[in-house]
Amino acid sequence: MSVSAIGFVSGAALLVLLLLGLPVAFSMALVGVAGLLFIGGAGPALGLLATVPYATVASFSLVVIPMFVLMGELVASAGFARQAYAAARLWFGRLPGGLAISAIGASAFFAAVSGSSVAATATMGRLSIAEMRRHGYEGGFAAGTVVVAGTLAALIPPSAMLVFYALVTDQSVSRMLFAGVGPGVLSAVLFMVTAWMVARRNPTMVAVPEKSPPWAVRIASLKAVGPFGVLIFVVLGGIYSGLVTVTEASALGALCALILLAASRQLNWSVLNQALTSSVRISCMIYLIIIGGLLYSRFLAYAGIPFAMVTALQGFDASPLAVVIAMLGIMTVLGMFMDPVGMIMLTLPFFFPIVKALGVDPIWFGVLVVLQAELAVITPPVGVHLFVARQIAPDIPLSAIIRGSLPFMFCQFLVLALVLAFPQIALWLPGHLAP
Amino acid sequence: MSSFLAWIEGALRACWRWLGIAANLALLAIMFGVSADAVLRYAFNRPVAGTLEGVELLLVFAVFLSLAATQAARGHVAVDIVAGRLRGKPRAALQAFTAALGVLLFAVVSWATGDMAIRSWQMGESAAGLIPFPIYPSRTLVALGSLLLAIELLCEFARALVSLCGRPMEADTDPAAPAQPLP
Numbered sequence: 001m002s003v004s005a006i007g008f009v010s011g012a013a014l015l016v017l018l019l020l021g022l023p024v025a026f027s028m029a030l031v032g033v034a035g036l037l038f039i040g041g042a043g044p045a046l047g048l049l050a051t052v053p054y055a056t057v058a059s060f061s062l063v064v065i066p067m068f069v070l071m072g073e074l075v076a077s078a079g080f081a082r083q084a085y086a087a088a089r090l091w092f093g094r095l096p097g098g099l100a101i102s103a104i105g106a107s108a109f110f111a112a113v114s115g116s117s118v119a120a121t122a123t124m125g126r127l128s129i130a131e132m133r134r135h136g137y138e139g140g141f142a143a144g145t146v147v148v149a150g151t152l153a154a155l156i157p158p159s160a161m162l163v164f165y166a167l168v169t170d171q172s173v174s175r176m177l178f179a180g181v182g183p184g185v186l187s188a189v190l191f192m193v194t195a196w197m198v199a200r201r202n203p204t205m206v207a208v209p210e211k212s213p214p215w216a217v218r219i220a221s222l223k224a225v226g227p228f229g230v231l232i233f234v235v236l237g238g239i240y241s242g243l244v245t246v247t248e249a250s251a252l253g254a255l256c257a258l259i260l261l262a263a264s265r266q267l268n269w270s271v272l273n274q275a276l277t278s279s280v281r282i283s284c285m286i287y288l289i290i291i292g293g294l295l296y297s298r299f300l301a302y303a304g305i306p307f308a309m310v311t312a313l314q315g316f317d318a319s320p321l322a323v324v325i326a327m328l329g330i331m332t333v334l335g336m337f338m339d340p341v342g343m344i345m346l347t348l349p350f351f352f353p354i355v356k357a358l359g360v361d362p363i364w365f366g367v368l369v370v371l372q373a374e375l376a377v378i379t380p381p382v383g384v385h386l387f388v389a390r391q392i393a394p395d396i397p398l399s400a401i402i403r404g405s406l407p408f409m410f411c412q413f414l415v416l417a418l419v420l421a422f423p424q425i426a427l428w429l430p431g432h433l434a435p
Numbered sequence: 436m437s438s439f440l441a442w443i444e445g446a447l448r449a450c451w452r453w454l455g456i457a458a459n460l461a462l463l464a465i466m467f468g469v470s471a472d473a474v475l476r477y478a479f480n481r482p483v484a485g486t487l488e489g490v491e492l493l494l495v496f497a498v499f500l501s502l503a504a505t506q507a508a509r510g511h512v513a514v515d516i517v518a519g520r521l522r523g524k525p526r527a528a529l530q531a532f533t534a535a536l537g538v539l540l541f542a543v544v545s546w547a548t549g550d551m552a553i554r555s556w557q558m559g560e561s562a563a564g565l566i567p568f569p570i571y572p573s574r575t576l577v578a579l580g581s582l583l584l585a586i587e588l589l590c591e592f593a594r595a596l597v598s599l600c601g602r603p604m605e606a607d608t609d610p611a612a613p614a615q616p617l618p
Contacts, residue, residue, distance in 0.1 A: 021518030022533045023511035030540050049544055050551040054577045057498050058491040058570075063469060066462055066497070244473050251469035258466075276459035280497055284505040285512060287498050339512040381516065 068115025097199025121150025144404020297349030335376025499580025
């Protein structure tokens, strides 16, 4: 069987298994092992099966994922997000759409201490959707704001998604994390401007702005961001200065979150158990997808498919930018139907060898992939953040949430275009990292 | 048959709950271990020997012994565009098919990794570090975790078969229910 036939049949088999509802990790592992059995016999297939699962998980650097998720879960359990939201309201409440702008601001702060965008969306959603509606905001706009603002957690470090990309493509985790800062901050600012513009254009969708509090009250409110400051200092400061490794910073961050929770008298066994269970399960899901993806990509490499694709692409003489845009387009479509982790692991075995061969900066490409992955969680019909918002406010129709998130979604495409056009937005900060 | 299956499911749920607590404690130990190592190394230039090997073993323990519980909680992400729209027997048939594929996959994974664990034990394979930490316990955990996942999937397969034979699936154990977003 020719290489292209193997690629086509395996791709079709994978698509069928995914559509049948077999978990993404199982589907990739199954196609990878069956493919290896077919082209290489039982030896290579069983050999890889025997070694890949252990070699993938027994890795000290992979501790980063559960630790960043745990840190986010613990912070989500505490009232820090509530305090940050209250403080943001004192600063932005007087603007048109002030409550939505405050929710975005608080989400950006939460993103700087949380590795999981789903946890960020759930936390800010519980806090702010009902509050915005109570003040007369249209439900769809309120939920749409939170749904999109939650994606900031995947861009602003610590981010499980950036770590995930770095680990599966063998890039520096610290460089990858800091590459998310520029696009993350840019997204947050543009989301805030968008909320302000939407509120200005549709005054009936939002409440009358709140009264402007005195400066003394506003400045006093800044103490609410203290816990965030501690965590940002420990994790990002530790990594940026080179004092600790990313793995150590992630564990210290989780420990600090635990201490802050205990200091604010909010720690009990139930809260801790829930945060740990959630972290273990999310990590378990991510690890199994990495294992499945590795089995699948080893099969593709064994069959020579990435090499054949690179050779075919060189024949077309396409520019690297056009190829990257085409890849992002494919990811946009896939992301409408898939979870971002699955979407990344499914496409990278094909895309990454091409990207490397074309000489594209892998860190820059990683930021674009994560930006794209965050579109996947808000694009219907399958968008995890949309489902989270629906769970929090079941009376808001999904169509209204999608309509409410559309202006912000446009904003995300704008950020994607800006990072495509100006790679320095992502690459400037990691370029200044301690060696 | 159905009550026997319900009993098995109950026993498995209890088993996953206890393993879940053990995995949670392992994660907590990883957090304390890595933090202590970092602080002691920075403050006193005295890192804790064996942290790396211990953490890797605990990570394997936490992840692989939670595979089955994660599956039971629908935590392994899937595309449910087709399965989510089906109802009744077609849904049960599809579920039986995908569960059977899962059982087959993880039974083979368990066998291959189990064989590797035995060979690792016989060879006396150890980690390349200051302390020659044996690797066979981790490899055994990989095989055991895969086996437990295969058992959970076998249970889902049996449940789907029972409903295919006429008994409706209980809402809370509906295998084709869309994955719940994690909190």
